[in-house]
Amino acid sequence: MRKTPGLVVQKYGGTSIGSSARVIAVADRIKRSLQTVDRLVVVVSAMGSTTDDLVALAHKVSREPRGREMDLLLASGEQIAVSTLGLALQDRGVPAVSLTAAQCGIRTDGVFNLARIQSIDTRRIQGELDGGRVVIITGFQGITDSHEITTLGRGGSDVTGAAVAAALGAEACDICTDVDGVLSADPRLVPDARRWAEMSYEEAIELASSGAKVLHPRAAEICMSYGVPIHVRSSFTDEAGTWIRAGESIMEQAEVVGVTSDKKVAKVTLLNVADRPGIAAEVFEELADRNISIRLIIQSASSESRARITFILDEEFVDGALEALDRWKAEQLASDVLVDRDVAKISIVGSGLGSTPGLAARMFKALAREGINIDCISSSEMKVACVIASRHLERAVKVVHEEFFKAQPQPVAGVASTGA
Amino acid sequence: MRKTPGLVVQKYGGTSIGSSARVIAVADRIKRSLQTVDRLVVVVSAMGSTTDDLVALAHKVSREPRGREMDLLLASGEQIAVSTLGLALQDRGVPAVSLTAAQCGIRTDGVFNLARIQSIDTRRIQGELDGGRVVIITGFQGITDSHEITTLGRGGSDVTGAAVAAALGAEACDICTDVDGVLSADPRLVPDARRWAEMSYEEAIELASSGAKVLHPRAAEICMSYGVPIHVRSSFTDEAGTWIRAGESIMEQAEVVGVTSDKKVAKVTLLNVADRPGIAAEVFEELADRNISIRLIIQSASSESRARITFILDEEFVDGALEALDRWKAEQLASDVLVDRDVAKISIVGSGLGSTPGLAARMFKALAREGINIDCISSSEMKVACVIASRHLERAVKVVHEEFFKAQPQPVAGVASTGA
Numbered sequence: 001m002r003k004t005p006g007l008v009v010q011k012y013g014g015t016s017i018g019s020s021a022r023v024i025a026v027a028d029r030i031k032r033s034l035q036t037v038d039r040l041v042v043v044v045s046a047m048g049s050t051t052d053d054l055v056a057l058a059h060k061v062s063r064e065p066r067g068r069e070m071d072l073l074l075a076s077g078e079q080i081a082v083s084t085l086g087l088a089l090q091d092r093g094v095p096a097v098s099l100t101a102a103q104c105g106i107r108t109d110g111v112f113n114l115a116r117i118q119s120i121d122t123r124r125i126q127g128e129l130d131g132g133r134v135v136i137i138t139g140f141q142g143i144t145d146s147h148e149i150t151t152l153g154r155g156g157s158d159v160t161g162a163a164v165a166a167a168l169g170a171e172a173c174d175i176c177t178d179v180d181g182v183l184s185a186d187p188r189l190v191p192d193a194r195r196w197a198e199m200s201y202e203e204a205i206e207l208a209s210s211g212a213k214v215l216h217p218r219a220a221e222i223c224m225s226y227g228v229p230i231h232v233r234s235s236f237t238d239e240a241g242t243w244i245r246a247g248e249s250i251m252e253q254a255e256v257v258g259v260t261s262d263k264k265v266a267k268v269t270l271l272n273v274a275d276r277p278g279i280a281a282e283v284f285e286e287l288a289d290r291n292i293s294i295r296l297i298i299q300s301a302s303s304e305s306r307a308r309i310t311f312i313l314d315e316e317f318v319d320g321a322l323e324a325l326d327r328w329k330a331e332q333l334a335s336d337v338l339v340d341r342d343v344a345k346i347s348i349v350g351s352g353l354g355s356t357p358g359l360a361a362r363m364f365k366a367l368a369r370e371g372i373n374i375d376c377i378s379s380s381e382m383k384v385a386c387v388i389a390s391r392h393l394e395r396a397v398k399v400v401h402e403e404f405f406k407a408q409p410q411p412v413a414g415v416a417s418t419g420a
Numbered sequence: 421m422r423k424t425p426g427l428v429v430q431k432y433g434g435t436s437i438g439s440s441a442r443v444i445a446v447a448d449r450i451k452r453s454l455q456t457v458d459r460l461v462v463v464v465s466a467m468g469s470t471t472d473d474l475v476a477l478a479h480k481v482s483r484e485p486r487g488r489e490m491d492l493l494l495a496s497g498e499q500i501a502v503s504t505l506g507l508a509l510q511d512r513g514v515p516a517v518s519l520t521a522a523q524c525g526i527r528t529d530g531v532f533n534l535a536r537i538q539s540i541d542t543r544r545i546q547g548e549l550d551g552g553r554v555v556i557i558t559g560f561q562g563i564t565d566s567h568e569i570t571t572l573g574r575g576g577s578d579v580t581g582a583a584v585a586a587a588l589g590a591e592a593c594d595i596c597t598d599v600d601g602v603l604s605a606d607p608r609l610v611p612d613a614r615r616w617a618e619m620s621y622e623e624a625i626e627l628a629s630s631g632a633k634v635l636h637p638r639a640a641e642i643c644m645s646y647g648v649p650i651h652v653r654s655s656f657t658d659e660a661g662t663w664i665r666a667g668e669s670i671m672e673q674a675e676v677v678g679v680t681s682d683k684k685v686a687k688v689t690l691l692n693v694a695d696r697p698g699i700a701a702e703v704f705e706e707l708a709d710r711n712i713s714i715r716l717i718i719q720s721a722s723s724e725s726r727a728r729i730t731f732i733l734d735e736e737f738v739d740g741a742l743e744a745l746d747r748w749k750a751e752q753l754a755s756d757v758l759v760d761r762d763v764a765k766i767s768i769v770g771s772g773l774g775s776t777p778g779l780a781a782r783m784f785k786a787l788a789r790e791g792i793n794i795d796c797i798s799s800s801e802m803k804v805a806c807v808i809a810s811r812h813l814e815r816a817v818k819v820v821h822e823e824f825f826k827a828q829p830q831p832v833a834g835v836a837s838t839g840a
Contacts, residue, residue: 020480060440061504062511069510069518073503076496083493084481090489091482098489102522103567147523
């Protein structure tokens with residue numbers, strides 16, 4: 001990938017520009033950035049609660065708002081954000097231009113509400129940069145070949161930031177957010193969670209996909225593919241945060257880099273699934289057709305030639321899944337279908353997990369000591385995930401974090417000089 | 421102009437869709453319309469106070485928000501409105517598609533904040549209508565050849581409605597609003613103001629340009645040029661309102677069709693204007709270059725070879741005008757420039773004014789009886805306008821309306837059957 005020296009992409013999330021005062025603060029921050037950066041592209045989410053407000057409005061007029069019209073509605077949120085930030089920058093004497101996804105050629109497929117970026121025509125952006133302007137781009141949205149406006153799903157602005165950074169060959173993609181960087185746990189649950197100064201793309205992707213809200217996993221994947229370093233940092237300060245980049249991560253020495261959790265999940269269990277080849281494929285293909293993402297799949301060994309399939313999915317997808325499940329029962333694919341909405345997921349993530357024996361057991365023991373029952377377990381090279389009752393989640397995160405981080409030295413202190 | 425039988429354009433203003441409940445009511449109204457109309461195009465303004473809210477947001481981050489970014493910001497208001505109405509219609513089982521001005525090819529010039537529609541590429545609209553869908557279009561906005569989003573200025577959604585109706589050869593352009601039709605005065609000032617069942621385009625244009633808020637004068641001009649009848653009616657009922665169309669107007673019999681008023685105006689007077697040819701042209705050309713619309717110009721006869729020029733303009737333009745005035749004083753174009761922001765304008769409108777002697781005098785006498793001093797007067801074939809002190813305005817409208825309408829029969833009663 002050709003790199004453009006001096007070009008940085010900064011992405012600001014909704015809380016970073018949650019009020020007119022915050023928009024002004026971000027404008028000032030951008031102005032300061034221009035002292036060290038030649039060319040700046042800024043990707044923004046909708047301001048504060050705008051997206052939630054628009055969703056609430058949609059639910060007031062429609063029982064099931066979705067599809068094309070829903071995307072057109074939601075996309076207005078980022079349009080408000082870019083133009084407001086543009087006005088604030090111009091008022092501060094910073095030449096700036098704000099562009100919608102349509103205006104800067106962010107092409108997506110036609111999957112409304114959950115579109116994927118296919119290409120970015122960078123000519124308009126490059127032209128504006130050549131003209132000496134800060135270019136502000138709507139995150140979260142795109143346009144199809146037939147001029148329909150699409151949105152990329154929750155956290156989609158991270159994906160826009162990464163894709164724009166990749167397309168432009170940016171030196172870095174700054175993810176400016178409301179925390180100081182990537183932490184070892186959610187600081188609202190674990191106040192002494194540690195910030196990492198560096199980590200690998202793989203660690204970031206695993207953390208992000210297992211519930212850490214700080215970064216969308218697809219954004220990390222895109223930056224990994226195109227070799228764009230990511231800098232997750234606070235939009236409230238100019239301090240360095242966490243650098244995510246390729247190469248021997250300093251974090252390889254840490255066995256566990258984070259404890260993540262996800263409270264808004266549900267568990268679906270199919271009992272006595274018919275034992276014929278392709279059943280699992282059939283089940284999950286049908287869910288995929290309904291655009292339902294599955295977080296975990298656990299299939300237990302068959303007993304009496306009938307298997308049990310359990311899967312974990314986001315709460316919001318349960319109703320959609322249940323529609324599919326009705327057919328499975330009717331066609332006797334499974335004897336019964338159980339749904340449990342009161343479950344949560346806790347995971348530990350680390351590149352050392354696969355090669356360090358006993359880490360999973362330490363997690364299980366920490367939970368057991370607290371009398372927290374583990375419902376199911378799924379593990380991979382870099383992650384161990386446990387499903388537990390939701391009511392135990394906060395306590396579980398605290399004890400598991402304590403188990404792995406109590407005795408370790410503060411990681412940031414030792415490597416702070418490699419940041420920024 | 422080729423007409424498309426069975427095709428109607430309905431325009432809904434901001435108060436008509438001022439809440440989610442109102443959006444639902446309008447969706448139901450549209451559904452009822454489809455029982456009598458084959459093809460329906462709906463043009464909407466931003467919901468309720470959305471535009472004002474966006475303007476307030478812009479003023480919080482910028483001392484002088486305007487230009488390209490301001491239009492991008494404001495345009496989001498109608499995008500929210502069309503998509504919300506689209507969701508409501510779809511939820512009621514009415515096939516509908518909502519389009520931005522960019523998506524339905526409403527081309528304007530590049531004058532941000534005050535653009536003019538140049539052409540409408542109706543292919544997308546026609547295609548959607550052919551597919552049996554109600555087409556919902558963002559009012560108030562357009563797109564330039566270089567894909568910049570523009571807005572048309574206050575009341576611009578009426579202009580969009582008229583232009584779309586003209587481009588499609590619609591049978592009628594319904595202006596659905598918060599009053600029952602075109603009235604003889606503002607009902608908030610004159611509770612017994614009368615509704616007309618019919619009037620000519622010319623009468624509507626004069627009424628609209630002299631302060632009646634019910635319809636944008638450019639919308640009436642466009643419909644007149646293309647022979648599209650306008651139906652101004654309430655969006656809260658299905659009752660007929662006021663038909664505006666060509667031909668011998670039933671209103672020709674009425675000497676005065678309306679008393680209009682405009683409180684938000686200011687008066688600028690140039691004293692001892694240099695008496696050389698082209699001075700007036702110079703003054704008003706400069707104001708036009710600044711996109712400042714002038715409502716009235718009164719030039720009194722020269723005394724001692726120096727003239728006095730007075731003009732009335734909207735309050736919002738005063739600051740812009742004063743910038744120009746400074747130069748005039750500096751270059752001794754005028755000895756002094758007086759600005760009075762405490763003035764208001766009251767007008768009587770009617771096609772009979774030019775041919776019926778004494779109507780203007782009756783207006784002046786009515787004002788005099790109340791001790792209301794007339795500051796200046798401007799009259800044309802169809803209108804007499806008086807500038808008075810703002811504090812007298814409400815009383816002035818009442819007494820002038822009483823003068824012309826006290827003894828006349830209720831016009832609507834006699835012709836109601838010709839409506840709808």
